[in-house]
Amino acid sequence: MSLSLVAIAPVSANPTEGSQYGDRIVFDLSQQRVWLVNETAGWVKTYLVSGSRFDYHHKPGIYKVFSKSRTTTSYLGNATMNYMVRFDRGKNANIGFHDIPKYFDGTYAQTESQLGTPLSDGCVRQRLSNSKALYEFAKIGTTVVVVP
Numbered sequence: 725m726s727l728s729l730v731a732i733a734p735v736s737a738n739p740t741e742g743s744q745y746g747d748r749i750v751f752d753l754s755q756q757r758v759w760l761v762n763e764t765a766g767w768v769k770t771y772l773v774s775g776s777r778f779d780y781h782h783k784p785g786i787y788k789v790f791s792k793s794r795t796t797t798s799y800l801g802n803a804t805m806n807y808m809v810r811f812d813r814g815k816n817a818n819i820g821f822h823d824i825p826k827y828f829d830g831t832y833a834q835t836e837s838q839l840g841t842p843l844s845d846g847c848v849r850q851r852l853s854n855s856k857a858l859y860e861f862a863k864i865g866t867t868v869v870v871v872p
Contacts, residue, residue, distance in 0.1 A: 772840035787868040807859035823855040
């Protein structure tokens with residue numbers, strides 16, 4: 725696994741602070757950005773994502789990863805996603821991080837260039853390589869910090 729080390733911090737939350745959370749995933753709603761923070765090794769990986777276009781799906785707070793799936797099918801049953809890491813329960817389905825969904829006709833729900841814009845129906849979409857990195861980083865029980 726290749727990780728890019730960065731020295732930037734989000735405006736609304738400093739991912740290098742908050743050691744009480746240990747290793748963590750920080751999801752910044754306003755920046756549509758994720759940080760993977762490894763408390764013991766002292767590194768941070770950050771990248772753009774696309775969260776939900778609906779405000780009610782992502783509430784600021786502290787969550788825990790409660791399940792993972794290498795592959796899964798969308799709530800509507802019309803697309804597949806890779807490297808799903810679930811951290812919240814939505815009204816109709818669980819909410820998690822995964823790659824950009826691929827519809828059964830071979831098209832994608834969005835392009836990688838659209839990452840950074842909230843376009844999903846509830847989950848947090850990522851570039852495939854980043855979703856694999858998050859999947860490998862996150863263990864069941866890993867803290868997820870969602871900031872406004």
